[in-house]
Amino acid sequence: MAHQPDPRPTACLALADGTIFYGNGFGATGETQAELCFNTAMTGYQEIMTDPSYAGQIVTFTFPHIGNTGVTPEDDETADPVAAGMVVKWDPTEPSNWRATETLSAWLERRGRIAIGGVDTRRLTRAIRQQGAPHAALAHNPDGVFDLEALVARARAFAGLTGMDLAKDVTCAQSYRWDEMRWAWPQGYARQEAPQFKVVAIDYGAKRNILRCLASAGCDVTVLPASATTEEVLAHTPDGVFLSNGPGDPSATGQYAVPMIRGVLDQTDLPVFGICLGHQMLALALGARTVKMNHGHHGANHPVKDLDTGKVEITSMNHGFAVDSQTLPKGVLETHVSLFDGSNCGIRMADRPVFSVQYHPEASPGPQDSFYLFERFTASMAERQAR
């Protein structure tokens, strides 16, 4: 085991292979374990920590200055942080931002999330890339006393995300109507003043900005829990069905999501749009398979090629699983690919307005190149209404 340096560190990150990183604890005290990933976004740490897709993961931020704009409730993607913990290079400074209502550390502490600063995040990121997303344990103790053997054992005991259904933990308890009309689109898009389309959004761990984008595009959005059945979805007589992002292994979540989606596809001609976990759920329902990636894609500058137009979009990404494009059945087309590794980033049915993307067109944080997908969804609902 590594020797503890002096002055005494107050936090410690242990990987399952026994590697130890020391640093300065902030946020809550205690211990936690999860899969470790890295995110390369330069902005949006609050949105990242509150993105429900990060359940079961500790996030290493490769950008060194994290926390220096504090936090504001307006930037929460869900009520509480969902990521298990955070690892940063520099200890956060006092917030310098007129929007900040609180420091990152106080916000994390109130919500029981542990963070470690002063870590060599380059070395750690290289380790994650080389060995694949490791299991890790993170401890914060102001006394600086750590049982390293126990911490490594804790990391090893983490079951891993493969086979884990976490959507059931982060979904809404009851259905509700999304009623926030905050404008979510960049300039250049036409704002829809009155909702024209009834959309049922299935909440596998939905980010708020997705619901805002749907509302901004002219959708009256009813959000249903992840366990919703085909009958429950159709009882709302929607014009379209949206499948949200979310955490965990798609094949585990697919146990209940896939039969619902199959039912919608078999019984109706409704437009369907999926994002990230929703994309993976749709692919599974259409007969494809998903695979666990080595270290996934987490960042706000991932180039994706639209195979229909040849255009490249710079996108926000956050996923550790991917659709295996080799398994797409006849009649399902690959529409987008990652220019980093060629992995699948989008599909559509050849003859129906049923489509999905692996990345995050709602950004938050990230570039806004992909907002056209929300308009594609509303256009397909308008076309169906006109028939």
Ligand SMILES: NC(=O)CC[C@H](N)C(=O)O
């Ligand atoms: N952002 C998401 O929806 C993530 C989907 C899935 N949990 C994955 O890691 O691949």
